[in-house]
Amino acid sequence: MPTVQKLLCSGGDLPTGSARRDTEILLSHCLGKSRAWLYTWPEKEVSQDCAKDFEKLLARRREGVPVAYLTGEREFWSLPLAVSEATLIPRPETETLVAWALELVLPSAASVLDLGTGSGAVALALASERPHWDVTALDVSQEALQVARGNALRTRLASVHFVHSDWYQGVKGQRFHALLGNPPYIDRDDPHLALGDVRFEPRSALVSSDSGLQDLGRLVAGAPDQLLDGGWLLLEHGCEQANAVRVMLHDAGFSQVSTRPDMSGQPRITGGCWYVD
Numbered sequence: 001m002p003t004v005q006k007l008l009c010s011g012g013d014l015p016t017g018s019a020r021r022d023t024e025i026l027l028s029h030c031l032g033k034s035r036a037w038l039y040t041w042p043e044k045e046v047s048q049d050c051a052k053d054f055e056k057l058l059a060r061r062r063e064g065v066p067v068a069y070l071t072g073e074r075e076f077w078s079l080p081l082a083v084s085e086a087t088l089i090p091r092p093e094t095e096t097l098v099a100w101a102l103e104l105v106l107p108s109a110a111s112v113l114d115l116g117t118g119s120g121a122v123a124l125a126l127a128s129e130r131p132h133w134d135v136t137a138l139d140v141s142q143e144a145l146q147v148a149r150g151n152a153l154r155t156r157l158a159s160v161h162f163v164h165s166d167w168y169q170g171v172k173g174q175r176f177h178a179l180l181g182n183p184p185y186i187d188r189d190d191p192h193l194a195l196g197d198v199r200f201e202p203r204s205a206l207v208s209s210d211s212g213l214q215d216l217g218r219l220v221a222g223a224p225d226q227l228l229d230g231g232w233l234l235l236e237h238g239c240e241q242a243n244a245v246r247v248m249l250h251d252a253g254f255s256q257v258s259t260r261p262d263m264s265g266q267p268r269i270t271g272g273c274w275y276v277d
Contacts, residue, residue, distance in 0.1 A: 002051050004031075005042035011058055022067050023058070029071040030054045066197040077125035081151045086143035088205045089197060090121040093262040094182055096269050097236050098125045100260055104232055106177045108132050113174075113226065115167060115181035115219060116140075118205060120148030120160065122180055127157045136176075138165040141204070167215075168222045175228045182236040183215035184208040213244055220248040227274040234271035242267035 004027070011023025024035045030053050031037075031046065046054075057070050068074040068089045072082055076090035077098055083089055101112070110133050114123035117137035127135045137160055139145050145162050152158045163170045186193060188207045193199070198206060208215040216237055223233045233254065237245050242259040249257045254272030262268035 001045040001048060003042065004038050004044050004046060007046060007051060007054055008038060008042075010055070011061075014058070014061055015064075016061075022061055025067055026057045026061065026070060027054055029073075030057065064196075064199060066200055068197075069200060074119075076119075076121040077128065079121075079124055079128060079151075079155050081119050081121055081124070082147055082154060083119050084143070084147050085200065086141060086202060087119040087147050088182075088201050090119055093264070093266075093268055094122065094236060095125070096260060096262045097180055097182065097234055098122055098129075100234055100269055100271065101126060101178055101180055101232075102129055104178060106133075109134060110177040111175075111228075112136070112178045112180065113138070113171065113176045115179060116183050116205070117148050117162070118144050118182075120151045120162075122182065123148070123160050124151060124155055124157050126180075127160050128155065131159070134161075135159070136161045136163060136171065136174075138163040138167075138170055140164070140166045141202070144202075144205075167218055168226055171226065175226055176231060177228055178232045178234065179219070179223055179226060180234045181216075181219050183219055185212045185216055185237045185241060187212040212238060212241065213248075216241070216245055217248060220245070220252050220254075223254075224252065224274055229274075229276040231274050232271055233274065234269060236269055239266040239268060242270055245270040 028035050030050050068083050074083050074090050112133050112135050114137040117123050117139045123135050123137035149162055152160050184206050186206045246257050249272040257272040259267045259270040
């Protein structure tokens with residue numbers, strides 16, 4: 001039977017910049033062990049069935065299928081979240097959106113809306129840090145909501161409310177202290193859509209018209225009717241869209257408009273505060 005060490009070496013030809021890491025994650029997933037365990041017990045023999053499962057995952061990874069879809073899991077804000085091909089893969093850049101929201105001076109029982117929740121990453125991260133907040137998460141995809149609800153149970157954060165809605169339609173008449181969104185913001189002709197993991201992610205969660213700005217514009221335009229006095233709108237966007245989103249917010253009457261960089265220094269999150277006239 002093959003050993004752990006031998007299987008680790010079999011992923012060296014993966015056409016990615018993280019071949020070793022991908023191999024470790026996939027083998028750990030098949031064995032039900034940590035990556036550290038792999039190096040503690042490199043001479044351990046692996047069953048033929050497990051080795052075959054691992055080789056199947058390697059083959060799909062060679063085709064470009066994202067590791068998160070192969071394992072069905074991705075960590076976000078230290079939460080182990082299930083993902084599927086119905087959801088975007090949570091990315092570290094989006095943690096900047098969560099961090100900014102947690103800095104806002106809001107009531108102890110603030111009402112917060114996560115727009116386009118996908119796997120539930122943002123909503124569940126907020127609920128884990130602010131258990132007394134009233135967090136609502138919406139998505140137009142029933143399949144994504146099913147994943148998000150499962151993650152709420154998985155992380156024992158079942159207090160989050162999930163709503164099937166095309167942006168604000170399902171929450172009309174409700175007002176919130178904060179709105180957070182990571183909407184589609186990639187232009188349909190962007191060459192990055194043919195590269196890397198995004199090739200396998202749901203196009204509806206990635207692509208927006210008007211050079212990627214249509215959905216961002218819809219969220220800005222509808223926000224005043226959904227915000228309480230002094231409430232905030234925080235939006236994730238492409239690194240070249242920051243100025244356009246700031247203009248949108250200013251034109252809509254928001255104040256304290258600013259942009260924050262993500263962990264790699266790219267301008268990624270723009271927000272503003274809404275005051276009722």
